[in-house]
Amino acid sequence: MHNFISFVLYRVLYGVNMGEEDLFGELTDAVVAGDKDRCRGLAEQALDEGVDPYRALMEGCAEGMNIMSDRYDEGEAYVPDILLSAEALYEAMDVLKPHIDVEDTGVSGKVLLGVVEGDIHDIGKNVLKSIFDAAGFDVIDLGRDVRPEQFQESIEKEKPDILGLSALMTTSMTGMPKIIENLQKAGLRERVKVMVGGAPISEDYAEKIGADGYAPNAPRAKEIAEKLLKQKREED
Amino acid sequence: MKDEMTSMERWKALLNGDPVDRIPVVPFASGFDASVNGYETMGDFFAKPEVQVKCQKRSREMIGYDEPPHLMPPGYWAEQWGSEVELPYRKAMSSPSVTDPVVKTAEDLEELEIPDPKETMQDFHKMVELAIEDDLYPLVTIWGGCISAVAPHMVSIEQFMKWLRTDPGLCEMALDKSAEFTISVAEWFAEDFGTDTWIPWDPLPTDANVLISADNFGELVVPRLKKVHQKVLDLGLPMWFTHWCSDHNKNIEAGHVDKIPHGDPGVIYFGPEVDVERSVELFGDEHIITGNVDPPSVQNKSYEEVLQLCKENIEKGKDSPRGYTLTCGCGVPPRAPPINVYAFVKASRKYGKY
Structure with missing residues (x-):
């Protein structure tokens, strides 16, 4: 809050219009700092100054999430930091997104995420969602404790490119092959790439159950999703 | 291959520091136990x-x-505070889930009263009594002063994590309340059951470094967990059986684990993230060390593979100075094939004789 007040005072006193690059840098810093008030203020400023909202989002906010994602991966940031950064990111997104023309975004990937039935551990999935959002994916979050039928229904309705399944327990991980099997039976398996993750999941297990990708953590999941999306586009 | 001691003789000898015929097998198998009993x-x-x-x-x-x-109370240390808990009556569930934590705001937390164990823990008291009457020397959850006992049991994990950065005073308040509550439960049980018939145990998954930094753990949790452990030991309980669940490597490196009183000896139970060899090296002179075969392997691999993993674990831990038990890293998966759990016993008989 203190940073935000300083920022507002600075603008009121000096009336300075930042350059685009400076503004993007400020947005990046605000996301890294997890400062949601400052993020909202900067996003509003971007609109006021006629800055391309999509560029503000991707070159400003998303860059901040990338930094946090790398820091988390390297053990320099922790879940509390990521959650606050995600909150700041969403604050800016709320302001910018209504002004973004979908055709300008170049977003080509839709991801359906959920924690499998019987499992309410959704911190990892929530961190993943924010990283995917920042990367420009169109993310549909089914939440936690999601029944296999819900995944199937949503795939039919939303037609995602990627299905991301998360499980933190050895019991709930057994739900993953059932979901994949259901998709096969329903003739939906070829339509979607499936990636899996969570504490008890391994690359071997992912392969065994017929998933297309596995990520040991949220930052790696973004890379895997991008790779799977590329594969899918080539196959399509 | 014939055992020289009964299970109870072996368990008690381990805790007392007496010789055992072979490595005790303590797989942590609660959900699995329900499953093999036909539930x-x-x-x-x-x-x-x-x-x-x-x-x-x-x-x-x-x-x-x-x-x-x-033993774990039916209210999962959450209903006692007023949180809503779903018991695992659906097949996909393996443990109770906190569906609606009672604390949503700072005001909720400030107004939250510490429950009276005698009003909220009668069923748990009965459970402990049943086990003690049967001379089973149970491990009894005494859970407080740590994030794992607070989030999500009192407040959602996400909210607690955000407070760590925005208002750590609220985290301290929640941890203090949970510490006070659990100490009062331990005092009640010590008074009613004595202190030589049960062992307190606590799991610490949400305190792990996959979620929080060692600095946060050191500043907020260590003083409170230390207080809970020491108070309970002061009641006359001989030791703690503490499951340092998930990745606590940074807490180890920061010296935080050393600061928590576990008894002399206590039982230190790390997940597969900490190799048994390292546990023995760091804590074996002071405490009983548990093995930690990884749970997904116990669920998914063959009997022969699990037997081999148990053998490797035994070889690393068998000569730990204060004793070692063969254990499954974070507890046996409820749906693990029973033969894979038997592999633990077989491995102890085959490779773990003293």
């Missing part, structure tokens, strides 16, 4: 004191391991 879901196991005790006693007898019942 389709884990609901009754967690809801009914007599079922929780009976299942653990019978499966121990059937499979031959040395684990006493380890």
Whole structure:
């Protein structure tokens, strides 16, 4: 809050219009700092100054999430930091997104995420969602404790490119092959790439159950999703 | 291959520092125990004191391991605060889930009263009584002063994590309340059951470094967990059986684990993230070390593979100075094939004789 007040005072006193690059840098810093008030203020400023909202989002906010994602991966940031950064990111997104023309975004990937039935551990999935959002994916979050039928229904309705399944327990991980099997039976398996993750999941297990990708953590999941999306586009 | 001691003799000898005939097997198998007793879901196991005790006693007898019942209250240390809990009556669930934590705001937390154990823990008291009457020397959850006992039991994990950065005073308040509550439960149990009939245990998954930094753990949790552990030891309980669940490597490096009193010896139980060899090297001179075969392997691999993993674990831990138990890293998966749990016992008999 203190940073935000300083920022507002600075603008009121000096009336300075930042350059685009400076503004993007400020947005990046605000996301890294997890400062949601400052993020909202900067996003509003971007609109006021006629800055391309999509560029503000991707070159400003998303860059901040990338930094946090790398820091988390390297053990320099922790879940509390990521959650606050995600909150700041969403604050800016709320302001910018209504002004973004979908055709300008170049977003080509839709991801359906959920924690499998019987499992309410959704911190990892929530961190993943924010990283995917920042990367420009169109993310549909089914939440936690999601029944296999819900995944199937949503795939039919939303037609995602990627299905991301998360499980933190050895019991709930057994739900993953059932979901994949259901998709096969329903003739939906070829339509979607499936990636899996969570504490008890391994690359071997992912392969065994017929998933297309596995990520040991949220930052790696973004890379895997991008790779799977590329594969899918080539196959399509 | 014939055992020279009974399971209970072996368990008690381990804790007392007396010689054992072979490595004790303490797989941490609660949900699995319900499953092999024929329960389709884990609901009754967690809801009914007599079922929780009976299942653990019978499966121990059937499979031959040395684990006493380890007991968790039906309200999961959450209903007692007023949070909503779903018991695992659906097949996909393996443990109770906190569906609606009672604390949403700072005001909720400030106004939250510490529950009276005698009003909110009668079913747990009954559970402990049943196990003690049967001379089972149970492990009894005494859970407080740590994030794992607070989030999500009192407040959602996400909210607590945000408060760590925005308002750590609220985190301290929540931890203090949980510490006070659990100490009062321990005092009540010590008064009613004595201190030589049960062992307190606590799991610490949400305190792990996959979620929080060692600095946060050191500043907020260590003073409170230390207080809870010391108070309980001061009551006359001989030791703590503490499951440092998930990745606590940074907490180890920062010296935080050393600061928590576990008793002399206590039992230090790390997940597969900390190699047994390292546990022995760091804590073996002071404490009993548990093995930690990884749970997904116990669920998914063959009997021969699990036997081999147990053998490797035994070789690393067998000569730990204060004792070692063969254990499954974070508890046996409820749906693990029973033969894979038997592999633990077989490995102890085959490779773990003293």
